[in-house]
Amino acid sequence: MKTRAVILYGLLFLSVFLVLPWIGPESIDPGKIIQFLSGNNTPDGSIFWLQRLPRVILGLLAGGALAVVGAAFQVLFRNPLVEPFTLGVSGGAALGAFIAISIPKLLLTWGPFSTLQVLAVLGASLSLTLIYRLAHRQGGVSIYTLLLAGVTISIMCGGGILLLTYLSSPNALVVFQRWMMGGIDVVGFHELSALFPILLPGIGILFLHANDLNHIALGEEMALGHGVDVKIVQRDVFIGGGLATAAVVSLVGPIGFVGLIVPHAVRRLSGYDQRLVLIGSFFLGGASLAVCDALARTVLAPTELPVGIITALIGGPLFIYLLISRIGK
Amino acid sequence: MxxxxxxxxxxxxxxxxxxxxxxxxxxxxxxxxxxxxxxxxxxxxxxxxxxxxxxxxxxxxxxxxxGSDLKQMDRRTIARYMGYLPQELISVYDYTVEDIVRMGRYPYIKGFGAFKEPDQRAVIRSLERTDLTEFKHRRLSSLSGGEKKRVFLASVLAQEPxxxxxxxxxxxxxxxxxxxxxxxxxxxxxxxxxxxxxxxxxxxxxxxxxxxxxxxxxxxxxxxxxxxxxxxxxxxxxYGDGLLLNKHPESHRPAVLPRIGPEKSS
The missing domain is CATH 3.40.50.300 (P-loop containing nucleotide triphosphate hydrolases)
Structure with missing residues (x-):
């Protein structure tokens, strides 16, 4: 594997982590940041440590996770247009979140967790289970049924959301609309900690199977011939990807394009070894979303844009460029 | 025996x-x-x-x-004994010849896929055996159908089955x-x-x-x-009436030729 490429992607990730907390509408005095650590509650320290830093970390983690899931799913389904949201995970999560938002009695919080996240993860898990059971066949998973079932469940969840929209109060609608636009602007370290119990195992499973994905790219029978237990890889990647996506969506809403474009960009830059593609996608995906979020909070300062708008506006044309340059080849 | x-x-x-x-x-x-x-x-x-x-x-x-029941064996163990080349050989991505051949070492490596000396030697041997050494940096998309089949055969041979x-x-x-x-x-x-x-x-x-x-x-x-x-x-x-049986001039083994004229039954 190309160690140099991994180091470069890692350095990019690290630079974004170190630089972005300093960027924003308010300029920050480094001295006051250090004072904050010694118990002196300065506004600069509060903005840096409690607002910008957790937000940058969330951007890095969420973007990284979405890109890794996209990279793994594109190989698993042998389809370059698949992204984390193709499988109905975001539909289920959105329906769960909307139920929490539209029924105020259900919107409760315990520590870092809220019913919005719980119901979003629950909705995503139910979608995943249903899709997986529909596609499960003797001897493995039917990849085509999986895709079709995912699209169908997404449409059904969309129907459920429309029904709730029709029945909901205007206040709930505004909150939901904002959630759907995607955003990483409402977190502190407290909320961030709710991400880890589901996100880390999800991504961990995908990285465990990174080398297996190289073989899956040669077709299921060839992979079996090489000694890969294809059924287990399919199941694990599906569950791991679903968990990671559910964790991200429950906290930041559905943020498109990162999971679609970043893996393509990494393959274009560094080749097709899926071990490198997964690592590169994590670092580049994280850095991209964090940078998009920095743009979202500075472009129209003091107003903040939802980051989903920025990722779509930058990601869309970029994807078209990748598409055209590929056709040109 | x-x-x-x-x-x-x-x-x-x-x-x-x-x-x-x-x-x-x-x-x-x-x-x-x-x-x-x-x-x-x-x-x-x-x-x-x-x-x-x-x-x-x-x-x-x-x-x-x-000598072991296949049902009781895990896929990695099976792949150490058996190389299987399916009819349909595809690759979603344009790997190099060496990438594909290296994948044949899967049964012997764990985790993220770190190679050791014996793995490297097996890959070199498989490339030599299939006359692919000089092709090893070429991408699949640049090869002919026959060369591609050899690449996949080389990856199966790297399993040392x-x-x-x-x-x-x-x-x-x-x-x-x-x-x-x-x-x-x-x-x-x-x-x-x-x-x-x-x-x-x-x-x-x-x-x-x-x-x-x-x-x-x-x-x-x-x-x-x-x-x-x-x-x-x-x-x-x-196969019906459309074939004629002959002998191969060198090996004297059966050689099958098509018969001229309409086949009586299919």
Whole structure:
């Protein structure tokens, strides 16, 4: 594997982590940041440590996770247009979140967790289970049924959301609309900690199977011939990807394009070894979303844009460029 | 006496929602032996090979690989004994020749796929064996059909198996590449590998196999040496009247030619 490429992607990730907390509408005095650590509650320290830093970390983690899931799913389904949201995970999560938002009695919080996240993860898990059971066949998973079932469940969840929209109060609608636009602007370290119990195992499973994905790219029978237990890889990647996506969506809403474009960009830059593609996608995906979020909070300062708008506006044309340059080849 | 590397006993298989069935009392492949599996379309050749490779599980019967029940073996262990080359060879991504051959070391490496010295040596040997050393940095998309098949064969050889199961490895290749491929299989067999090869080409099967298994409608119609299997009455029963049987001038093995004129029955 190309160690140099991994180091470069890692350095990019690290630079974004170190630089972005300093960027924003308010300029920050480094001295006051250090004072904050010694118990002196300065506004600069509060903005840096409690607002910008957790937000940058969330951007890095969420973007990284979405890109890794996209990279793994594109190989698993042998389809370059698949992204984390193709499988109905975001539909289920959105329906769960909307139920929490539209029924105020259900919107409760315990520590870092809220019913919005719980119901979003629950909705995503139910979608995943249903899709997986529909596609499960003797001897493995039917990849085509999986895709079709995912699209169908997404449409059904969309129907459920429309029904709730029709029945909901205007206040709930505004909150939901904002959630759907995607955003990483409402977190502190407290909320961030709710991400880890589901996100880390999800991504961990995908990285465990990174080398297996190289073989899956040669077709299921060839992979079996090489000694890969294809059924287990399919199941694990599906569950791991679903968990990671559910964790991200429950906290930041559905943020498109990162999971679609970043893996393509990494393959274009560094080749097709899926071990490198997964690592590169994590670092580049994280850095991209964090940078998009920095743009979202500075472009129209003091107003903040939802980051989903920025990722779509930058990601869309970029994807078209990748598409055209590929056709040109 | 040598023991078979792979042995199939009392195999029965049928596909869901289909009346077609495969039923076979036994099949064994010995070390150093090339067994050609022949028969018309739909006779069950690929299904049989897939069962032998553990891609399909038989409804009844057992497959033994190196004396162990295939059902009890994990895929990595199976791949150390058996190299399987499916009919359809695809790659979603444009890997290099060396990338694909290195993937053959999967059964010996764990986790993220770190290579050790023996792995590297096996890859070099496989590239040399298939005359691909100078191609190793080329991408799959730049290769011809025959070269691609060799690349996948090299990746299977990198597994250092005791037996190779190949499903129509020479389909869509021109004749000199077919000859090259079958000669290579013979060389590998002379090194002690057992080889089971599904092919539609009766002449290649006759010339390069030690034994043939002729399948018809999911059953073994005839098995034995090429001379025993490919006789006129058998050919007529299985393939109709359109074929003429002759002898290969060098090997004196059966050679099958097309007959001129309209076939009486299909």
């Amino acid at each position: 040598n023991k078979p590397i792979i042995e199939l006993r009392d195999i029965y298989y049928c596909y869901p929602d289909s009346e077609w069935e495969l039923s076979l009392s036994g099949l064994a492949i010995m070390p150093g032996e090339v067994v050609g599996i022949i028969g018309p379309n739909g006779s069950g050749k690929s299904t049989l090979l897939r069962i032998a490779a553990g891609v399909l599980s038989p409804i009844k019967g057992d497959v033994y690989l190196a 005791d037996i190779l199961l190949l499903d129509e490895p020479t389909s869509a290749l021109d004749i000199h590449r077919q000859v090259y491929f079958f000669r290579l299989l013979r060389e590998l067999a002379s090194d002690g590998l057992g080889i089971g090869v599904v092919t539609h080409d009766l002449n290649m099967a006759s010339l390069f196999s030690d034994r043939l298994i002729l399948l018809l409608e999911g059953k073994c119609f005839r098995s034995g040496t090429p001379g025993e299997v490919l006789d006129s009455s058998v050919l007529k029963k299985v």
